[in-house]
Amino acid sequence: MNGQELKGKVALISGGAGAIGSATARRLAQDGARVVIADLPGSPMHEVAEGLRSDGLDVVAHALDLSQEDSIREAMAFTAATYGRLDVLDNNAAMKGLPADGDVLGMSTELWDQVMGCNVRGTMLMCKYALPLMIRGGGGSIINISSGTSVAGERYQTAYAVSKGAINTLTLYVASQHGAQGVRCNALLVGSVTTPAMERALPQPMREVLCAHKLTGRLGLPSDIAEVVGFLASDRSSWVTGQLWAVDGGYYAHQPTMPQFAALRAAVSANGA
Numbered sequence: 399m400n401g402q403e404l405k406g407k408v409a410l411i412s413g414g415a416g417a418i419g420s421a422t423a424r425r426l427a428q429d430g431a432r433v434v435i436a437d438l439p440g441s442p443m444h445e446v447a448e449g450l451r452s453d454g455l456d457v458v459a460h461a462l463d464l465s466q467e468d469s470i471r472e473a474m475a476f477t478a479a480t481y482g483r484l485d486v487l488d489n490n491a492a493m494k495g496l497p498a499d500g501d502v503l504g505m506s507t508e509l510w511d512q513v514m515g516c517n518v519r520g521t522m523l524m525c526k527y528a529l530p531l532m533i534r535g536g537g538g539s540i541i542n543i544s545s546g547t548s549v550a551g552e553r554y555q556t557a558y559a560v561s562k563g564a565i566n567t568l569t570l571y572v573a574s575q576h577g578a579q580g581v582r583c584n585a586l587l588v589g590s591v592t593t594p595a596m597e598r599a600l601p602q603p604m605r606e607v608l609c610a611h612k613l614t615g616r617l618g619l620p621s622d623i624a625e626v627v628g629f630l631a632s633d634r635s636s637w638v639t640g641q642l643w644a645v646d647g648g649y650y651a652h653q654p655t656m657p658q659f660a661a662l663r664a665a666v667s668a669n670g671a
């Protein structure tokens with residue numbers, strides 16, 4: 399969409415300086431929203447906001463540390479003071495990609511508490527302090543950016559994945575508790591979206607394995623997620639709430655064995671059997 403269907407709405411995007419967050423800020427602002435990008439003080443949030451403003455979009459940046467309750471409260475107060483309301487909360491920031499986040503046997507209690515404190519408590523507090531603003535304005539839409547790692551096991555990233563599982567459950571509870579007040583809450587289970595960090599770190603053979611499991615045949619782009627956030631932010635999705643949606647190119651929609659079985663069948667038929 400390139401309309402103005404978010405005109406009059408105010409959106410707050412945590413982690414808005416990152417790959418998916420900045421694409422989402424552009425999408426929502428292009429659709430007419432006034433947008434607050436909230437990110438860590440050391441992030442390029444001001445550069446991102448300035449770039450979007452230079453394209454004529456209404457975007458400001460504000461410091462946020464998701465692991466600090468005062469910082470969350472302050473970001474909400476800034477949004478209310480700057481734009482007078484809050485209609486859309488995109489809980490996109492996360493502590494992620496920590497090399498020490500491995501398996502349960504080797505899990506450090508400190509790392510576990512740090513990830514839970516940031517991702518789970520932080521996302522809950524973002525909802526807690528956004529809800530009064532949304533309710534006062536007649537309702538709103540909360541979009542929690544979760545991950546496909548929350549619904550299938552792996553050998554590493556245990557704390558991150560479990561934190562996203564908790565965010566899935568939080569989504570159901572917020573939707574259940576505030577639907578009657580006009581607040582919707584949905585989660586996107588994102589999978590394999592290319593970011594500068596992934597471009598640097600993902601070896602080609604691993605990329606090929608991932609692509610073999612994407613029913614769309616490709617990895618995601620930040621704009622793929624931004625488009626769905628835009629839909630959930632808008633009144634076009636006014637009857638959608640409490641949903642955990644996989645936005646992952648179909649990664650979890652097929653049998654795990656499908657690509658290997660297809661390769662085996664192709665090999666058999668190539669051998670004329």
Ligand SMILES: NC(=O)c1ccc[n+]([C@@H]2O[C@H](COP(=O)([O-])OP(=O)(O)OC[C@H]3O[C@@H](n4cnc5c(N)ncnc54)[C@H](O)[C@@H]3O)[C@@H](O)[C@H]2O)c1
Binds near residue numbers: 492544587592
């Ligand atoms: N890229 C993927 O393939 C993928 C897959 C599944 C889920 N996700 C989720 O998408 C979201 C965005 O990720 P991305 O890929 O754009 O990564 P990214 O690293 O580009 O962006 C994350 C942003 O969050 C910010 N952030 C981190 N800790 C913060 C804190 N304590 N307070 C405030 N901001 C903080 C970072 O500064 C950064 O700008 C995350 O929730 C991530 O878990 C991404």
